[in-house]
Amino acid sequence: MNNIFTNWFSGFLRGRRATLLFGRRALLETVAGQGRGEAIPDHLSRDLLKAASDDMAAALLRFDSHDDGLSAPEAADRLQRFGPNEVEHEKPLPWWLHLWHCYKNPFNLLLTVLAVVSYLTEDIKATIVIGTMVALSTIIRFVQEGRSNRAAERLKAMVSNTATVIRRDIGTEAAEVAEKYFDAHLHTRRPPKRFETPIRELVPGDHVVLSAGDMIPADCRVITARDLFVAQAAMTGESLPVEKFADRRGSAEGPLEQSNLLFMGTNVVSGSATALVVATGNQTYFGTLAVRVTSSDRAPTAFQAGVNSVSWLLIRFALVMVPIVLLVNGFTKGNWTEAFLFALAVAVGLTPEMLPMIVTSTLAKGAVLLSRKKVIVKRLDAIQNFGAMDVLCTDKTGTLTQDKIALERHTDVFGAPSDEVLKFAFLNSHYQTGLKNLLDRAVLEHVELQTELKLEQDYRKIDEIPFDFERRRMSVVVSERDDHHELICKGAVEEMLAVCTRVRMESDSGSQEVPMDAAMLARVKEVTHALNEDGLRVVAVAMKELPASQNTYSVADEAGLTLIGYVAFLDPPKESAAPALKALAEHGVAVKVLTGDNELVTARVCAQVGLAADTVLLGPQVERMNDAALAHAVEVHQVFAKLTPLHKERIVRSLRANGHIVGFMGDGINDAPALRAADIGVSVDSAVDIAKEAADIILLEKSLMVLEEGVIEGRKTFSNMLKYIRMTASSNFGNVFSVLIASAFLPFLPMLPLQLLVQNLLYDISQIAIPFDNVDEELVKKPLKWNPADIGRFMVFFGPLSSVFDITTFALMWWVFKANTEAAQSLFQSGWFVVGLLTQTLIVHMIRTPKLPFIESRAAAPLMIMTLLIMAAGIFLPMGPLAEYFKLQALPLSYFPYLIAILAGYTVLTTVMKRIYIRKFGWQ
Structure with missing residues (x-):
């Protein structure tokens, strides 16, 4: 059973699609670990190599695309044909398969075996009760996980990645009229438009625009590229970014080595590009690997490892105790069939049937509450x-x-205000096509410069050298009135000083350039240091003039620059x-x-x-x-x-x-x-x-306050899960300990298998409300971590407490109520059934908090109501008309004062022992 349980539980935690709210991070890590070097289908490899080797006209023709992208109707038609741009693991399970997954766990399988055995022995009542347990366990989990799935989909809709696509039109009647006008009157096509489209709606033939920070949304062929560097570590394991080009370079044979192909799951580190989508969804290289590796296990997270360790603790306990219960009852009672069924019932009592449902419900409830906190x-x-x-x-x-950076100052190298520095910074920010950060946006807010500089008339962009995090600078090259080229560079001060050899000085007679000697360097650093001490972020601006003969530029051209000044930004706290x-x-x-x-x-x-x-x-x-x-x-x-x-x-x-x-x-x-x-x-x-x-x-909302609220909610969620595991472990330990003692001395079973199962079912139902319970403020003051050793200690410490009162109940039923013969065993079993169920239910409130229950800390209303209902049901069963179905009998009224005394004694002893436990071990 241990292997079955572990495999199932690992599958539940790692493979449950109810918990896969979003797509690719976990799968990317799996592909990165298992997919490198894996063979892909021959047809996919051929298609990718064909896309790489075709010239652009042939590639557009093969994918039935155009120079200016697809039209909206074409894209919509292809979305119907090819389906959404999603990999296999993102598809939800069909309801019937989800229902099967909810049923096929070792707990339900064990109950089903019991039901079959009961049916074969013509114990129809037991068959009905056990069948009800299976149905309830399966349906409750199915409903709860269904809610989790729907909540997941709602959350997923709140955060979605988009891609910038080029469309020939926007698919409206007005756009078609405009298209005809352009064709008829201007003899040209209307300029294509750029739109933000959800990544899942991309189709083969689409044109996508890429810049630094973008995920590659599908497998693509590069159309145009400017200093495009892509991180392919998830696919190839290469730590350094790879440069990509519009044309095929080198003689590489494999698809991943092609210089003009981009792959879903990788990302742009620097530069910009437009690209033709050649494959989407499961037909991508990533999608093919994803389909193959989603069935394999990933390394467990801290959460999964923690729950698995606790599960192993319960498994080991069951493997020891259940055979002992079987042997003791078999030898003392002589009825091995009955002893076997009783041992199976004890095994069911030891397994936390509701764990999958509690875990899913608690986590899903936590996720929904967190979403309300943004x-x-x-x-x-x-x-x-x-x-x-x-x-x-x-x-x-x-x-x-x-996160609202304002351009506070624009100065020359000595700190005096300078409009020329602002002009060059504006040209740099305006013409760059890479990732425009907050600093660029602050510069571009000076829209009046666009008119003053006469951009369209006087300037034409030639090339750019994109930003990267090693150089910490970027450059654009513009042609001024087609007379000469100007390379304008801006970036972090130290990195800029490394490539500047001259300084531009302003004076009444005009500007002049002087060498960057040691004295000048010291003076420059003094000025920038003073700006930094004022809390300003300083970006240096430099430039150099070049002849108009060169058309392509690289990092090597960022040398021999002239420092002209700084733009300084204020980002207040x-x-x-x-x-x-x-x-x-x-x-x-x-x-x-x-x-x-x-x-x-x-x-x-x-x-x-x-x-x-x-x-x-x-x-x-x-x-x-x-x-x-x-x-x-x-x-x-x-x-x-x-x-x-x-x-x-x-x-x-x-x-x-x-x-x-x-x-x-x-x-x-x-x-x-x-x-x-x-x-x-x-x-x-x-x-x-x-x-x-x-x-x-x-x-x-980008706020640490929001994050702090999320941390607290996460701790509440974890605390409620921990409650269930602690309660179940300690309660089960105490029950089995009592069963062993009773089995050794009684001439009959202390409780019939059917009664034990019903008691266990009622207790499990009472736990359904735990995800909605309140959590003491003190319990979320500090980080909460999995501690299997603490749970084992907790189980051994609190479990036997219930056994003290179980043994008291045995003595009470044996000597006071004379239930000491086989003929009177149903009275004995009824008395222990009620005490066992009520103490199990009461322990929920005793150990859900380190405080005094009901006085210093009250459970949430749903848990209180569920507890009262189950306690009432526990008393009703032996006292009501259903008693004979469960082979119980009505208890005398004189039993109930003893019951109250037992429950009061249990409450007092548990409270005292809880104080001792907290002083010695702490509560968490």
Whole structure:
């Protein structure tokens, strides 16, 4: 049974489609680990190589596309033919298959065997009861998971990635009229339009526009490219980005090595391109691998590993106790058939039948509640990591600051205001086609410059050298009045100074250029340092004039530049940042700032929001540290500046290696490696595609306060799951301990298999309301982590307490009510049935909180109502007309004062022992 259970439970946790809210992060990791070097179908390889080798006219013809893309009707028709651009794992299970999955677990299979055996022995009543248990267990789980699926789909609709596509028209009658006008009067086609389209609606033949930060949405053939670098690590394992071109280069044979093919699941690191979609969905290289690897297991997350470890604890306990129960009853009673059925019933009592339903319901409820707080959960099991997180690494911009950068100053090299610097910065931002960041947008807000510069008349773009996170600068080359070319470069100060050899100085007699000697360099650094100390982010602007003969430019041309000045930006801190940081600290979450920005600006912002930044660890220092030194450094430093993407990833991994549960919050291309490396990746709806794909949690509002609320909700969700596991483990242990004692001394079974099953069913039903229970504020003050050893200790400590009162009940029924013969066994069994059920139900309230139950901490109304109903049902069964169906009998009225005394004694003893347990071990 242990292998069956483990395989089923691992499949439930890893493969349940109800928990696969979004698509590709988990699958990308699986493909990255298992898909590299895997053979793909021959026809797919041939199609991709054909797409790479065709000239562009032939490629357009083969995919029935046009120079200016598809029309809207053509795209709609193809969407019907080819289906949505989704890989196999994203499709939900059909209802009948979902129902089968809800049934086929070891718990239900065991109950079914019992029902069949009962039917064969002509015990129709037992067959009906056990069949009801199976039906209830299956239907409750089916309904709850169905709700989870529907909630997942609603959440999925709130966060979706889009692609920029080129359309010939927008599919309206007005557009068709305009098309005819262009053809008839201007003898040309109307210019194509760019639209944001959900990625799932892309079709073969579409033209997509790509820039830095975009996920490649399908398999594509490059049409045009400007310094296009793509990260293909998920497919090939290559750590460095690969440059892609519009034409086929080299003599590579495999599809992945083709220089003009792009693959779904990879992402643009820098540059820009337009590309022709050649395959979508399962027909892509990624989709083919995805279909093959979705059936294989991924490495379990912390949540999965935790639940699996607890499950193994219960399995090992059952493997020891059930054979002992069988042997004791077989030898003492002499009826091995009855002993076997009783042992099977005990096995059912030891297995947490409702665990799948409780896990799914609790996680789904948590996800829905989080969505109301503007936190979207992409993977349900990420909620546990959310609650367990004790270190949050975050970027500075947009989380600590307002994400509304304003251009505060534009100065020459000595700090004097300069309109010329603003002009060059505007030209750079206007003509670049890569990822326009907040700094670019702040520059472009000076729209009046567009008229003053007479862009269309005086300037023509020649080329650009896109931004990357190693150079930390980007350049555009423009032609001014077709007379000469100007290379305009802007970027981080230190990286810009490395390529500048001259400085432009302004004076009354005009401007002049002087060499960048040591004295000038020192003066420049003094000016930029002063701007940084004012809390301004400084971007240096440089340029050089070139002859008009050159048409293509590269990084090598970024040399011998003339520094002309700086543009400085103000990014003020958010008002909510300081209270949010304080709230996170109070809840045991340490915040560390990881930024690529200047250390002076970072330190100033951190000081304004109350984050200690006395010492800032810089990227170059991280670079020089070995793993041991970094492991120490990440513990003592809170602020890290001038980091590259790989530095961020390394810091996150170092924190994890130190035993922390690490969250990382980011929204840029440079954050993607760290998002994947963290235990829980957090991004925002406005993030670049690759960041959203890498994240487990999406915030609809970029705020640490929202994140803090999400952490608390995650802890509540985890706490309620932990309640069920603790209750079930301790209650089951106590019951089996009592069964062993009774079996050894009684001449009859202490409870019939049918009665034991009914008791277990009623107890399980009472647990359905646990996902909706209240959680004490004290329980969510600190991070919650899986601790199987603690659960085992809890089980052994509290389980035998119920046995004390079970034995008291045995003595009461044997000596006081004279139920000490086989003829009177039903009275004995009825008495223990009621005590057992009521103490099991009462323990829910006793150990759901470390406080005094009902007084200091009250359960939520649904749990209170469910508890009262089940307790009433437990008393009604032996006292009502259904008693003989379950071979129970009415209890004398004199039994009930004893029952009250037993329950009161149980409550008092459990409360006392709970105090001892808390003093010795703590509650969590």
